[in-house]
Amino acid sequence: MNGAGFTVDYKCVATKVDYLTYLNCGCDAIVAEDSLKDLDALEALQEMHAQGLNIPFVIINGTDSAFIAVRCIKAGATDYLSKDELARLPEIIKQVLGEKTQSSQLHKEDLRQELQEQTAELGRQKQHSQQVEATLQKVELQLQTLITKNADGIVVVDRGGIVRFINPAALNLFACKQEELLGELFGFPVVGGDNTEVDIYPYRCNTERTAAKDSLEKIAQMRVVEIEWQGEAAYLVSLRDITERKRAEDERNKLLEEAQAANRIKDEFLAVLSHELRTPLNPILGWVKLLRSGKLNDNKKEQALETIERNASLQVQLINDLLSVSKILRGKLTLNPIAVNLQTIITKAIESVDLAAQAKSIEILTVFDANLGVVFGDSKRLQQVMWNLLSNAVKFTPSNGQVTVRLKRVGLYAQVQVIDTGKGIKPEFLPYIFDYFRQQDSGYNRKFGGLGLGLSLVRHLVELHGGTIEAESRGEGKGATFTVRLPLMLNPSITQGETQKDDKSPDLYGVRVLVVDDEPDNRDFLAFLLEAYGACVSAAASAHEALSSLVEEQPDLLVSDIQMPEMDGYMLIRQIRSLPAERGGQIPAIALTAYAGQTPQQQANGTGFTLHFPKPIEPVLLATAIANLVEK
Numbered sequence: 001m002n003g004a005g006f007t008v009d010y011k012c013v014a015t016k017v018d019y020l021t022y023l024n025c026g027c028d029a030i031v032a033e034d035s036l037k038d039l040d041a042l043e044a045l046q047e048m049h050a051q052g053l054n055i056p057f058v059i060i061n062g063t064d065s066a067f068i069a070v071r072c073i074k075a076g077a078t079d080y081l082s083k084d085e086l087a088r089l090p091e092i093i094k095q096v097l098g099e100k101t102q103s104s105q106l107h108k109e110d111l112r113q114e115l116q117e118q119t120a121e122l123g124r125q126k127q128h129s130q131q132v133e134a135t136l137q138k139v140e141l142q143l144q145t146l147i148t149k150n151a152d153g154i155v156v157v158d159r160g161g162i163v164r165f166i167n168p169a170a171l172n173l174f175a176c177k178q179e180e181l182l183g184e185l186f187g188f189p190v191v192g193g194d195n196t197e198v199d200i201y202p203y204r205c206n207t208e209r210t211a212a213k214d215s216l217e218k219i220a221q222m223r224v225v226e227i228e229w230q231g232e233a234a235y236l237v238s239l240r241d242i243t244e245r246k247r248a249e250d251e252r253n254k255l256l257e258e259a260q261a262a263n264r265i266k267d268e269f270l271a272v273l274s275h276e277l278r279t280p281l282n283p284i285l286g287w288v289k290l291l292r293s294g295k296l297n298d299n300k301k302e303q304a305l306e307t308i309e310r311n312a313s314l315q316v317q318l319i320n321d322l323l324s325v326s327k328i329l330r331g332k333l334t335l336n337p338i339a340v341n342l343q344t345i346i347t348k349a350i351e352s353v354d355l356a357a358q359a360k361s362i363e364i365l366t367v368f369d370a371n372l373g374v375v376f377g378d379s380k381r382l383q384q385v386m387w388n389l390l391s392n393a394v395k396f397t398p399s400n401g402q403v404t405v406r407l408k409r410v411g412l413y414a415q416v417q418v419i420d421t422g423k424g425i426k427p428e429f430l431p432y433i434f435d436y437f438r439q440q441d442s443g444y445n446r447k448f449g450g451l452g453l454g455l456s457l458v459r460h461l462v463e464l465h466g467g468t469i470e471a472e473s474r475g476e477g478k479g480a481t482f483t484v485r486l487p488l489m490l491n492p493s494i495t496q497g498e499t500q501k502d503d504k505s506p507d508l509y510g511v512r513v514l515v516v517d518d519e520p521d522n523r524d525f526l527a528f529l530l531e532a533y534g535a536c537v538s539a540a541a542s543a544h545e546a547l548s549s550l551v552e553e554q555p556d557l558l559v560s561d562i563q564m565p566e567m568d569g570y571m572l573i574r575q576i577r578s579l580p581a582e583r584g585g586q587i588p589a590i591a592l593t594a595y596a597g598q599t600p601q602q603q604a605n606g607t608g609f610t611l612h613f614p615k616p617i618e619p620v621l622l623a624t625a626i627a628n629l630v631e632k
Helices: 016-023 041-050 066-075 083-149 168-174 207-213 243-293 298-330 342-359 379-396 454-464 520-532 543-553 569-577 598-607 619-631
Strands: 030-033 057-061 079-082 153-158 163-166 195-200 218-229 232-241 338-340 363-368 375-377 402-410 413-420 468-472 480-487 512-516 536-540 557-561 589-593 611-614
Touching (some): 030 041, 041 057, 057 083, 079 083, 153 218, 218 243, 342 363, 342 379, 342 413, 375 379, 375 480, 375 619, 379 454, 379 480, 520 536, 520 619, 536 543, 543 557, 569 589, 589 619, 611 619
Antiparallel strands (some): 153 163, 153 232, 218 232, 338 375, 468 480
16 A cells, blocks of 8 residues: 555554454544454444444455455445455555545535525524514514503412502502502402402502592402413403492392382372271261260260360371372472461470370470570461471370470571480481381381371471471480471561561562572572562573672672582582682572472582572562571
8 A cells, every 4th residue: 555655544453342442443444354363354344334334345355256245245345355456455445535535525515505505494494483573572562452451450360369460451440550469469369260240449558548549449340260371370360340330230229129119108108098097087987876876975975075076186187287298299388477486386286285295194394495586487387397296206205204395596596306205216217207108117017106297297397497307316215306497587577476468578678689590480480579579689590690790790699599500509609608708708698499308408508508498489488588698
């Protein structure tokens, strides 16, 4: 090989162990003689292939056998030489190495091309990945927008119940900021698949905000599904605000209950009416038949006449109550006002119930303010008020009990209190004590008779006089207190006992009155009425007109309807009371409303009105009230 111009670095091995050791040292070619002690050439070739090597392999054999040559070539040898052909070895090695070099270059070219293709593929994959990532980011942004702008509240809660995400709709439901909820316990038990309703109260909020949130209770439909959140198991909670729907349902149920209650009350009233009208007739008819028989002695005749008279009077009272209610409901009840001394009225009422009180050994005590003054009202109707209150007190007070009547002045009002030690009023019935046809005991086993009209009439009559009535009781068996307040006459020009006459009418000459009412008929009537008493009347069709007229005309007194569009009477008086005195801020004001009851009276007084009159208006009472207020 050296003689052929090769510079050769070679290693000779004689055993299998040495061969295997050197095989992994990176030789360029292997020349194997088929005469090793423990390894022939074919076995050496197979060992090389077994190690995954592809080194040029030339076999030299001592015989020139075509059979052996073919066998070696089939086994993978590069070439086969007999010892007689050793001179060809350099040429074969040169050829083999050239082929190897060429193969290596081709392999490198293949590798280079493959690398370029892989690089291009990686570029395409990178571009695709970028497109996918951009799409995912777009989808994520759209999903985030959907969650953020979703009308339903969305909350993500981990398995420990801690809030991990909350959208604006949920924050609005809880009325809190994000930092007040994130990382906090959710506050509601969550189970996958749940679908339930929850009441949402103000959530952990700072002290300054809690008071404002007390009225923010809401109802939400809560649905829960299991999800994976940031690689961990969690719950997705959906909250839909159904507050208005539930309130509408509650209101509908309330109206249904009220309708059913009204129907039940009507049936109970008809049953009671039948009983109360028939009960007095039974002794009347019975004693009349006995009188006609002529078999009664003088004492029995007297007893019969007394019984007939008593039950006939009871029948008249029942019928009068029914007629009064009918007039009230149709707005036809009128008053004949005069200056009335309440002490006299109360004394007469006590006299009318005194026999019933004595029969039960009930003591009636009176505490009167002698310098009280008088009220302007219908003496007959006021006596009806006092009689109803006193007869109820006696009826519901057990034997040996006590009824106290107190009369005193409270500000501009005369206050009458009827206090008994009787059966009292159930707390749940107290709000309905003045309703028509309502009775605390309305069953067939009730102990006390009556139609349930007395206190309703009392309330309406008191309100017609510009007054109020209240009922108090600490419960059953603890008695009751009824308090009536009636406006006092500040200038009792009409003496007690005088009926209303034209020459004694309230004098409003020169008094400038501003009338406010959106209804033309009501406005014209009030103007005509007050002008008839001598007042100078200017009218306004709205609260806005009234504010302008108040500043321009400087009236002495305001008479305003309550229910008006855009700005009602309450809003009007609030704006007026915010004005300085020189611009009319302290003008006396009377409220007129079609709503009767204690609540409108209290609301009118609470917002700044001086007096309140329910419709229909009693002309003389209104004119007298104006005269009193202006003179004061």
